[in-house]
Amino acid sequence: MKYLAVSLSLLTATLMLGCSPSEKHTEVMPSQDPHSFAVPDNARVTHLKWNATVDFASHTIKATASWQIETKDDADIIIFDTKGLAIDSVTIDNGQRADFRLGNVDTLMGQPLAVLIKPGVKHVHIHYQTAPDAEALQWLSPEQTAGKREPFLFTQSQAILARSWVPCQDSPNVRFTYEADVTVPKQLLPLMSASNPQQKNETGTYHFDMKQPIPAYLLALAVGDIAFKPISARSGVYAEPSVVDTAAWEFADMEKMIAGAEALYGAYPWERYDVIVLPPSFPFGGMENPRLTFATPTLLAGDRSLTSVIAHELAHSWSGNLVTNATWNDFWLNEGSTVYFEHRIMEKLYGVDYSEMLAVLSLQDLKQTIVDLKADNHYADTKLKLNLEGRSPDEGVSDIAYVKGYFFLRSIETEHGRDKFDAFLKDYFKANAFHGVDTDTFIAYIKKYYKDNFSITLDDANFNAWIFTEGLPANCPTPSSDRFTKVDDVLAKWKAGSTVDASITKQWSTHEWLHFIKNLPETLTADQLKALDALGHFTASGNAEILTVWLAVTIRNHYAPADAKLEDFLIHTGRRKFLSPLYTELVKTPEGKKKAQQIYEKARPNYHYVATNTFDKLLK
CATH class of the missing domain: 1.25.40.320 (Peptidase M1, leukotriene A4 hydrolase/aminopeptidase C-terminal domain)
Incomplete structure (x- = not known):
């Protein structure tokens, strides 16, 4: 399903866009991304200028998406992904009207928007409005917020929901820079995955810049009664006023995390690292939007015990945001390397045993996920490399990508040494910065790296066992924790009928309690x-x-x-x-x-x- 309705052959383009059969048309090849209609090899976006007004009364955003584009010399069509957008008009360059059509609706992918262009066209301006039920947009009433006084809006673009609020080429392998001018009610503050204000102004209009190229799934917007509190010169916390002090205390180690990550794998590439704590309806623990991680308030445990989620989202600044899975079939590349990086940050800050507790809990969950997927006849989804064509990318968001991916990378570290794996990962981020990587490219890169730098031939059978085979390979590393061993002793005595000594459990962390309850x-x-x-x-x-x-x-x-x-x-x-x-x-x-x-x-x-x-x- 790659062409308009779904094929943009010469005949289809002629019929739908009203062109003469004698006119020459570009042969448009299908995208390699099964979740995007776009054909970036023919014509791709490179920069977005977004001008938007946020209307809480109608639960809509009225906007113009002005795209700078690059095309082949003979390209005469560019295709965008949309879902539920009302397209008012499309113009090119200095305002000339362009012919455009929306293709048939696909319940998963939305509609392709095809715009006719002439050779040499550099800009496409799409004037549109979002639907009140746009899938990426969560509109909250004042009653659904902490302060109970003002409404709130936040977006969630991953995996393929950006197209429901911005017409875009919604593939993780298409990157662009962006700037935005956003108008909101004057009592509210907007934030984006870009340069951000730290306080409200008097006009209600704010300008944003993202100078590093990102894929569409990292477009993000939040609007609400939001305050800011700094953690360090380059990091801080946004939240509703009644929450911001609690959040700043909970995430006080954020600068240490950034410094620890840099010591491992190179300089932080996005200038600032801030976190916004959203209202409770946010569906994830965190979302790694560049410069502004979106976080759930469930992290505010009062004892800083759940901050590994922040370490995870920070790690995405390298693994995911900097080097990105080329398609959602390769999602494990984003998440497996991020979990590995997260564990290394936590180890650096809090010690080996702390990190190992996290690993033990993760492995327990992974094994249960494999059992569940097999019971549900989805055992093929226990492979790292997935086939999600015709399915929602959300079906690949499981412990397989995150935890099996982590243990695969850890198995290479275990077999050949941490120093070698650290050198590889640092150079991998540097060599592939601001690019998409698929599974085959990753395999070729790591094999060549180990061969060229360490004279080590990585075993093809190991890649096959981890990436292309169901279940968990026999060489899965086995994490262990002394603290969990002590928990196991308490649990064994309890099962034998003894009463648990509260003076012992009083010293337990969240992770020790989790291990106890799960067993x-x-x-x-x-x-x-x-x-x-x-x-x-x-x-x-x-x-x-x-x-x-x-x-x-x-x-x-x-x-x-x-x-x-x-x-x-x-x-x-x-x-x-x-x-x-x-x-x-x-x-x-x-x-x-x-x-x-x-x-x-x-x-x-x-x-x-x-x-x-x-x-x-x-x-x-």
Whole structure:
């Protein structure tokens, strides 16, 4: 599905755009990205000038996307990705009207927008308006925010949702710089994945610049009653005024993380690194928008125990934002290397055992994901290299890309030495900066690097076992943690009937509690659950990581004292990582599914499209 409706052959272009059959047309070859209509080898975007007005009353953005383009000498058409956009008009260069057509609607990919151009055209201006239900845009009422006074808007463009608020070539392998002028209500502050203001002005119009080229999925916008607090000269935190001090305390180690990352793999390439803590409906832990990570408020645990998510999003500044997966079939390249980088940052700041606790927990989750995918007849999705053509890229967002990818890279480090892998990764980022890389290119690069620099021939069988084969290879590294060994001792004694010594658990971190809860027996009595709850105060916990694994236990064992907390958590939390295991556990029984559907009816208005797209199917 690559041409207009879906083929832009000579005949189709002639019929749809009203050209004479005798006129010459470019032979347009299909894009190699199965999730984009664009054909960048023929005509591609290089710079965006975006002029936009945000209207909270209508839940729309009225905008002009002015694209600077590069084309082949004989190119006479350029194709953009759109979804749900109302295109008012299209002009080229100095305002001449251009012929354009929207292709047939594809429920997943939207519509191709084909614009006729003449040789030498350098600019295409698309005047349009977003739909009130645009999939990338989450419009929140004042009641859905922390301050309860002003509305809020945020975007989530990854993976292929940028096209629902900006007509673009929505492929991770197409990069562009951008500038923007955005007008919002004067009492609100807009921020983008670009240079950002730190306080409101009197006009309500703000200018933004992103001088480094990015793919469309990293376009981002947030608008709300937002305050700023610095962490260091090049980093700080944005959040609603009632949240910003808490967030700044929680993320106080951010500058240390940046410095630690630079010491590993080179200078930070994006000038500033700021974080905005969004309202609870944000569907992810974090989103690595350049210069401005979007973060969930569920990270604000009060003990800085969940900041590995910030380390992860920071690591994306190199692995993902700087060197990007060429298509969503290669998503593991972004996430596997980022998880590896994240663990190295956490090790550098907090020690080996801390990092190993994270790795142990990740491996437990990975093994369960493999079991679940096999049971759901999706065992092919346990390969690192995926085939997502005709499917949503979100189906590739699992522990496979993140954790199996991490352990694959760690297996190379383990076998041949960390010093060699560090040298490789640093040079890989440098050599491929601001470019897309697919799986085959990565394999060729790392094999050549190890051969040329270390006279080491990397085994093809190992690449095949990890990347192109289902499941987990036998040479998967086995992380271990002394702190978890002590938790295992406590758990073994508890299973044997001993009472847990609260003076021991009082010293436990979030990760030790997670390890404890995850390894409880499947079946527990009401008395055991009550005693455990008294020990760890899980049902009353404000820590979303702990609460999620505990609530899954209570659902499985019908622990009624946690029911109210479960409903409140599902209604007021939008992070899909936490919602998925709880809804999945609920639907395992008829009475649980009925409860889930009742809760979901109340919760759904608070969720982003990324979440509802998942749970509408699960709870139908």
